[in-house]
Amino acid sequence: MDSNRQLKVGKLFQEELAEAFRKWASEEFAGNIISVTEVKVSPDLSVAKIYVSIFPNTRKEEILATIKTNTPLFRGILSKGVAKTMRITPELVFKLDNSLDEIEKIDNALKGKGNNPIL
Incomplete structure (x- = not known):
């Protein structure tokens, strides 16, 4: 269970990084959308796991x-964005969020497309 502080910091990081990715992706990867789906912050606020979703995949x-290379x-x-709220910026760990892929697989299975082991 995350503390109230962890949730607030995670939400703040999510908003700041979403805007940064919007600008960065339009320059580096035109035609792709990078969204921050979730941010989980450790209890001591030293590590933040950022889950990103990339479309098209x-x-x-x-x-x-490339995101991992540009972590600094x-x-x-x-x-710079959270300087007034936090003294130390945590270490960032980027992870790929595959939930959209899983939703698409389930949707295709329900429609009868693809490899459905039940049918």
């Missing part, structure tokens, strides 16, 4: 690798 591994850039952007 044809280049998701390449884009995620995003940490700098985040530190």
Whole structure:
């Protein structure tokens, strides 16, 4: 169970990073949308796991690798955005959120498309 502070910090990080990704993706990966679906912050606020969703998902591994390479850039952007609220900017760990892929698989299975083991 996350504390109230963790939830507030996570929400703040999500908003700041969403805006940063919107600007960055339009320059680096035109035609792709990168959204921050969830941010989980450790109890001591030293590590933040950022779950990103990439659409369309044809280049998701390449884009995620580029995001991980540019982690210091995003940490700098985040530190400027939350400087008045936090003294130390946590370490950022980016993870790919595959929930949209899973939803699509379930939707296709319900429609009778693809490999459905039940039918």
